[in-house]
Amino acid sequence: MRDKILVIEDDMDISNLICMNLEAAGYETKPVYDGNQAVEQIEKGEDYDLALLDLMLPGRDGFSLIEPLAGHGIPVICLTAKGDVVSKVQGLKMGAEDYMVKPFEILELLVRMEKVLARTGKGGKVLCFRELQVDMKSRRVYEGGKEIVLKPMEFRLLVVFLQNRNVMLPRNRLLDLVWGEEFLGESRTVDVHVAKLRKKLKACEAIVTVPRGGYLFEDDETTGRGKGRR
Template sequence: MKNKILVIEDDRAISELLCMNLEAAGYETVAAYDGEEAQRLLLWQEDADLAVVDIMLPGKDGFALMEDFKKKELPVLYLTAKDDVASKVKGLKLGAEDYMVKPFEMLELLVRIEKVLERTGRAKKVLTVRNILVDMQSHQVYKDGLPVSLKPMEYDLFVLLLQNKNIALGREELLKRVWGEDYLGESRTVDVHIGQLRKKLELYDEIRTIPKLGYRLEE
């Protein structure tokens, strides 16, 4: 369900930092620490969507691994301390989608990863809260990996809450953005749908009622 990213980095501290931040951003990660391990990983990670690759690896380096990535048609983003122009040109000419130099800002890396996934048509739009995952492409909601049936308006309302985590949204705003400007019904409609979401998804504590205003999805 989530985009899977291979992290190929021999510095374990950097690898752990990358994996931790990528997972916090909603990605699944698999780590390898040298060229040979990366090759073995490519043999069985059929569903990977992107590889973030250091160039200076023990054994087979990041440049030499490019042929393996190409065979798998796996997009590559080089993340390396090699900041000379010749290395950048070589990496991009070999077929890398992007090239970033260490030290790096995690936020910039996340944006670049998102752009590569979008450009290569591999982006999976996924929203999560606790043990619940929403696949924006299939409009399917999963709880503990099992599908949950939501009515169209329940789904739209839940997605809006997810996209505005920890932000209070008024009933009138929810009505306007989910049911549309021309909806003539009562704001009580929102309360009924919120009640259904709490029940179906067991988010009694996470979907908070804001007195005299509306609701907030907390995480």
């Protein structure tokens, strides 16, 4: 099951941008364009795993939405043009999980969302792709009903791919995300592990090497290319 994200942003272009990218990466999104609509959504009792909140909204001030969202157990990441420390501190103090200043990078937004989802325990328990099933809790991987044994780093790499579908991941970013920023290995390490994943899992044929120096996990279902739901 895909994670459901509430996108509260009044600018159509930016809202579309976020939804487009989140859906490509494998999330389900619900855009709302003002504070009152957002309150309606919360009160309807819709179950959202995360809310992306613009602080400058018509109708209702973004800050005033943090508490009701957090109160309903929806973690909040603030998105705003206000880069000043006071706004950041106020947002975080009121219960926001994280804070991003516009303009932002898509990959950074995705990474921060995963971090927040993991921290709050809201993230998907099982990641699925075709025959592949990854149980995040027991850290077991099944393909076609059969369990496949992966080494810890291979497992983490697979999870990063599944969480950032259709997003080009440069080798150095993969090193940072999987091995950590302190790791002093070469980008060859990534290539070796990707090769192992491709060998062990059939689904990992979807990992495409991008000529400009990265990898991309293709999932047609989420981009609307395949005969998927979109």
